Each structure stands twice: as structure tokens, then as C-alpha cells.
Amino acid sequence: MAADAFVSPFHFTRQFSRATGEPPVALKRRVLLERAVWELSTGKSVTDVAFGAGYDSVEGFSRAFSAAFGHPPSLTPADERRRWLPTSNGIHFHPPMSLWVTNAPNEQVVADPTTLLIRHDIDDTRELLSVAAQLDESQYRCVRFPGLLVESFRGPEESIATVLAHLIESKEVWLAAIDGEDIPTAAGDALPELVKRHERVAVRWLDTIRDLTRRGGWDDTLIDALCEPPQSFVIGSVIAHVLSYSTHRRYLVRHWLRTELSIAGTEIGDGDPIEWLHQRG
Structure with a gap:
């Protein structure tokens, strides 16, 4: 992404974080977890979702998922309810492969x-x-x-x-x-x-x-x-x-x-x- 913006990774990360309140790697990880919970709710297997979200193992994915949503992936209900994680910038996953940006973010951050x-x-x-x-x-x-x-x-x-x-x-x-x-x-x-x-x-x-x-x-x-x-x-x-x-x-x-x-x-x-x-x- 830094190369596409014709800036160094350091400068890109600093500018991105300043604009969104979230480092690019953290934002990507969060959005992929939001996509993961939606995919699980549609019936996809935990293994397929884990590797699709970029994790090297199901165990690593399960730990990250549980920390984010408060329950293991296997307990995700089979309803396609929107499940967004807290962020100050309002940028979220929107099914099936889009982003949704809220107009006036009104969300709690993790440390609230x-x-x-x-x-x-x-x-x-x-x-x-x-x-x-x-x-x-x-x-x-x-x-x-x-x-x-x-x-x-x-x-x-x-x-x-x-x-x-x-x-x-x-x-x-x-x-x-x-x-x-x-x-x-x-x-x-x-x-x-x-x-x-x-x-x-x-x-x-x-x-x-x-x-x-x-x-x-x-x-x-x-x-x-x-x-x-x-x-x-x-x-x-x-x-x-x-x-x-x-x-x-x-x-x-x-x-x-x-x-x-x-x-x-x-x-x-x-x-x-x-x-x-x-x-x-």
C-alpha cells in the first residue's frame, strides 16, 4: 500500500494512523475478523475462515477471534446479523466483499x-x-x-x-x-x-x-x-x-x-x- 501511495512504509503508516486513528495492519486485522464472523454465520467452516483471514493456524485464529468477540468461533450464531468491532473511525466490513463507513462514528473503543x-x-x-x-x-x-x-x-x-x-x-x-x-x-x-x-x-x-x-x-x-x-x-x-x-x-x-x-x-x-x-x- 505504501508503494502504491509512493511513500515509505514508515510515512504511510504514520499518515494512515493519523487519519484513521488505527494503524493499517490493525485495521486490516479487525476488518478481516468482522468478515470472519459473517462467514461463520453463513455456515463456513472455522478452518476455511481462519486461513481466509490470513492466520497460519486455526488455534491462532481462535485466540484472536475469542479475544475480539468474547466467544470462540464455533459458537457464532447462524444468523447474518452485523457484528462490528469497536473502532473510532467507523470503517467496517460489509458483506459480501465491501466496506461500510459510518457517517458519524458513535462507537466505544476497546478501553472504554x-x-x-x-x-x-x-x-x-x-x-x-x-x-x-x-x-x-x-x-x-x-x-x-x-x-x-x-x-x-x-x-x-x-x-x-x-x-x-x-x-x-x-x-x-x-x-x-x-x-x-x-x-x-x-x-x-x-x-x-x-x-x-x-x-x-x-x-x-x-x-x-x-x-x-x-x-x-x-x-x-x-x-x-x-x-x-x-x-x-x-x-x-x-x-x-x-x-x-x-x-x-x-x-x-x-x-x-x-x-x-x-x-x-x-x-x-x-x-x-x-x-x-x-x-x-
């Missing part, structure tokens, strides 16, 4: 606090579910705080099993309201099922956040006619509500897991977004 908290919540929940797998059934279901209410309308959350279930259920219920679906029926709290439910809801949750960010929908209002009487909710406050209670539940579970597993020598991180971001590189 809201984006960090949302992505950290998903990854931290995944980590806690993984650690909980080390518990036996009695430890998993042991009543630790009789009568504990996190949200009064959800009932007591007295065990690791119940708190983890409500952590996931909260997103499922609010997504159903946002997407105009029936409120999901109460599901079990067996750990293997919670892991599957978390991975499913994480994809939809992140898709919803990206869509709200792209169209500036944080101030939109949801009027829920299923409530008696009907209630209205500002979407931004809904996301803040979910994140607030999710944070409380995660640290509650983290404390209980440490109580159970400290003797066994299991190290459980602090759940610090700073450390999480460092580990992501």
Missing part, C-alpha cells in the same frame, strides 16, 4: 470503561464456572448464607449453585425483554448446564451491546407490558443494573470458592479488570 466491564463480566463468570467444577456436589449446593437476597424478586441466593444460576439468568431475562421474546422458564442449576447457558447468553449479550453502541441506543426506552402495571426502563440503566448485580454475585461466589478451595491450594484471582486486561495482552 463500559466495554471493559461488560467483557470482563463475561470472562470472569466463565472463570468462576470453571473453578466451581472442582467442587463436589455437597460443596456446590451447601447453604452458606441462609435467607440471602441479592434481588428481592429472585428469591434467596444461599449457595454457589443458586448465585451462579441467577448470574446467568439475569442476562437471559433482560435479553428476552429487549428482543421481545417470552420470559424464559426457570432452568436448573446443574453446573454443566450453566456452562452451556453462559456461553449461549454471552454471544447474544455482546451482540446486543455492540448493536446499542453502534446506533447510540443507550438512551432508548423499553416499555415492558408484561409488568403489572407496565414499566419503562432506559436501556442504559438496564445494562448498569445487570453489571452491578453481576459484580456483586461474582465476588460473593469468589469468596465462597476461596473458602472451599484454599486448603487444596487452588489460587483464585481477585477478579480485577486491570489484571484481566493485562492477561489479555
